[in-house]
Amino acid sequence: METGEEFGPWLARQLKLTGKSQAELAEELGLTRAAVSAWITKRSIPRPTVMQEIARALGTDIGTVHSRTTDTQAGLPVTWYHRPGYPDGGRDGGNAAAFAFEPDVQVLARETCQNSLDERIRENGRPVRVRYTIHELTGEKLAAFRQAILWDELQPHYAAVSANAAHQKVGRVIDAGVRDMFENGRLVLLRVDDYNASGLTGDDYDDGRFAAVVRRQLESLKSGSSAGGSYGLGKATLWATSALGLVLINSTLSEPHEGRTERRVIGRLELPWRTVDGRTCAGPAWFGRPDPESPAAEVTRSFWANPETVASLHLTRDGDDPGTSFLIVGAQDVAGLADDDADGGKSDSEENGDDTRDIRAMHRRLVAALGRDFWAAMTGGGNREPLLETSVRTLRNDEIVLEEERVDPANEEPSRTRALRAHFEGTTVERLTESGQVAHRFVPLDLPLSGGGRGTHGRHQALVLITAAEESEEELNQVHYMRGNLMTVKKARVPNLPLGTDPFQAVLLVGRAVGDSVPFVNEAEEFLRAAEPPEHDRWGQTDELTLRWSHSAFRRINRLTTEVNSAVKDLAARPKSAGRRPGGEKLGKALVLKQSPAAGSRVRTGTGRPDLQELSAEIGPAGEWRVTAEVKLPRGVELPAMRPVAELDVRSGPRPRLAWAELEAVDGCEVEDGVLRFVPGVGRATFRGSTDVESHPVRTTLTRLVLELRAEKGD
Structure with a gap:
């Protein structure tokens, strides 16, 4: 059956x-010659007996001529084409886009899954399935x-x-990758x-998905406002993760190209500028079949592989x-590898003489990353199918090391998965009154x-979901923020919760994540997409936000965060009941209410004082200092109230x-005013806080922070 490309264009190629x-x-x-010209121009096709002669002339078999689903193997062979050095003498030390990301499989998982979600075929209602194979x-x-x-x-x-390599950062990485392959005999x-x-x-x-990924840099052809990517940088994580700078590609197309869809193959190599056999090479190279229409038939193009x-x-x-x-x-x-070194010791596989530690660790980190960032996209409920399915498997020389593991969102995020499923099924409530319920609030x-105009274009209603946290969960009282593609963009702890608040988990859905019927869905998607940096890990000030809206547009997002925190606090608040002591039962048992001393008596105090011992600090996305501090407390001493003071050195x-x-209490203390x-x-107390950016006299990155504990007046 003739199921491939039309005969004329195929024969011409x-x-x-x-x-x-x-x-x-x-x-x-x-x-x-007129007969051959008629075939090329699709005015006629040859008889079956003539096709046999054509196959012989092209050095192929009759089946290839009849099916036309691949090129003949005669003529120009598959090879590598290295881009010539620039005629003006310019040099590139590597692909700058690759430096936007760390060579980290968890970053790779986030970027590649996001791209697959954006390219999901929506018409059939099925999820996009993404599988990672470590081999x-x-x-x-x-x-x-x-x-x-x-x-x-x-x-x-x-x-x-x-x-x-001594003069090129990329060169040192490549050199180490090649040496590892030959010295350790593994890849x-x-x-x-x-x-x-x-x-x-x-x-x-020409313009299209293929050229955007394989031929070009910093080009994103993502369609639709709910797409995750917008910078054209995500694909660079593929090459950044390769110690050899090499990625091979095989694509099955949703739309025929040259009459075919299966096994479109190409390879791309990213190296720095170099000189080989007296010829300078600019950097990238492509693995494919030489294009006869290119000068001297040197440039390679994709080919239809068998x-x-x-x-x-x-x-x-x-x-x-x-x-x-x-x-x-x-x-x-x-x-x-850095995480493993920090853990110290030997893994079980090492103790047993198994040298697959690296690939086993890579497997575990991929599973964790997929569950952490894409649990919502993998959750379905009611009549809604999940948008995404993911799995990870690990092989060695085609033998199974770790069986294929399908990522279950309920294992990674049990509480939030329950919350999102309740939203899909329409079973949320306005107030939490029973265990297992999910409350909602717009x-x-x-x-x-x-264009910088004053005023509001429209009001979009985002949706907050909150439910009780499971005992197995560690990071509590957080909100996961996401929009239409249901990838977790931002995670934030709700500050200043009342003492005694039961542990909870929350989700914020914005844009298409709420539903298409909510007003200004597309506008919300477009606005928040522009507010995401290349890492897509927060919403804040970006150049695109400033250019398309205004330099203060990000304040709308800050107000949204304030509204979310307020709604969560209200939904998480315990109903007041008579006789309950402030702070809940657990805190009530730990606190001892001190009696006022009798007239003429003195309160016995010790000589010890609180000691600020551990301090971790980082700069937040808005430029604020974020600190977590641990205080050692003397025992048997009446402790004074202390005020944390943040100053610039x-x-x-x-x-x-x-x-x-x-400013919030974490453990062993409470915060009041x-x-x-x-x-x-x-014996110890922990608190955390974030500084007010408006009180910073200079940019935070140019400062050093000093944190003091000062006794209140009279203490």
């Missing part, structure tokens, strides 16, 4: 690949893979980069497959669902006028004092 002209083919077939190669398997990627052609380029492949996604559609060079080729490249996909497979060659997880987001003169925007009062009998 084969003639270019084999270097034959229409006249030469006509002569070999004993036909006129370590050694021995003969490694040698066969190096042969498949034409390592002998690449080796001189890697050698040139290694020779110049880690990390493949990201998505299914029920668009695939890399479009021409090799099953054997994709198998040798470890790019075989499961089934014919559209989507793309990215193979990261020499996958590295710098942050994961909060306003006032959208600004574009200066060389001379009085220290500028900063105001607190938030900015003053710490310690629980009698405890």
Whole structure:
């Protein structure tokens, strides 16, 4: 059956690949040039007997000519094309976009899953399925893979980069990756497959998904305001995660290109500027079939591979669902190795002589990241299917090391998963009165006028969901913020909660996450999308927000945060009951109410005083100082009330004092009007706070912070 590309365009490309002209083919077939021209222009097709002769002339089999789902293997072979050095002598030390992200598989999971969500085929209502495969190669398997990627052609380029590694940051990473492969005899492949996604559609060079991912930098063709990506940077995480700077791609297209959809293959290599055999190379290189229409047929383009080729490249996909497979060659997880080193000791696998520690740790970190950032997208309920399914598996030389593990959002975020499912099923309540309930509250987001105009374009109603936290959860009393693609953008603890508040978890849904029927859904999506930095990990001031709206537009988001915190505090508040002591039962048992001394008597006090021992501080997204402090308390002493004071360190003169925007007790104390009062009998107390940015006289990044505990007057 003729199910592939139309005969004319297919034949025209084969003639270019084999270097034959229409006249030469006509002569070999004993036909006129007009007959061949009629085939090329789709005015006619050859008879079956003539097709056999065409197959012989092209050096292929009759099945390839009939099906036309792949190119002939004759003519120009698959090879590497290295971009020539710039004629003006300019040099690139690597792809700058890759430096926007750490070589961390958790960052990779966040960016790649977000891209797959954006490319999900929505019409069929099915989720996009994303699978991560960690595959370590050694021995003969490694040698066969190096042969498949034409390592002998690449080796001189890697050698040139290694020779110049002292002068290039990227070169040092590449040099270490090559040495690791040869000295340890191992190579880690990390493949990201998505299914029920668009695939890399479009021409090799013109506008389209393929060119945006494979050929260009800082270009995002995401459609729809609810898309997660907007900078065109996310794809750089693929190359940043490769210690060799190499990614291979196999795409099944949702729309035919050149009459075909399956096994569209290309590779891209990111190296710094280098000189090889007297020829300068600008940086990137592409693995594909030479394009006969390019000068000297040097530039390579994607090619339609056969099953054997994709198998040798470890790019075989499961089934014919559209989507793309990215193979990261020499996958590295710098942050994961650092975490393991910080933990110290040996893992169980090391104690048993198993040397798969790295890939096992990578597996665990991927599962944790997917559950943490995409639990909402993997949650369904009522008539709503999840948007996303994810899984991770780990292999070594095609043998299973860790079975495929499907990420269950209920394991990672049990309380919030329950809350979101209740929203989908329509079972939320206005007040929490029983265990397991989920309460909801709408909060306003006032959208600004574009172009810097004063006033409000419209009011969008975001939705807060809150439910009791599970005992197994560690980070309590937090709100996860998200919009239409249901990826967690921001996490924030609710400040200044009343003492005794029962532990809870909360979710804020904005834009399409609330539902299409809510007013100003698209405008809210567009506004918040512009407020996200390349990492998509918060909402705040960005250049795009300033250019499209105003320099103060981010204050609308701050007001939304205030409304959210207020709603959560109200929903989390315990109903008042007669006889209950302030602060709840647990606190009531820990607190001892001191009696006033009798007339003429003296209160016995010790000589000890609270000692500020541990302090951690970081700069928040709005430029505020965020601190967490631990205080050692003397025992058997009546403790005075203490006021935490934040100041900026200066060389001379009085220290500028900063105001607190938030100050809250964590353990062993309570906060009242900015003053710490310690629980009698405890040995340590912990509190945290955030400074008010408006009280900062200079930019926070240019300052050092001093924190003091000062006794209140009279103490």
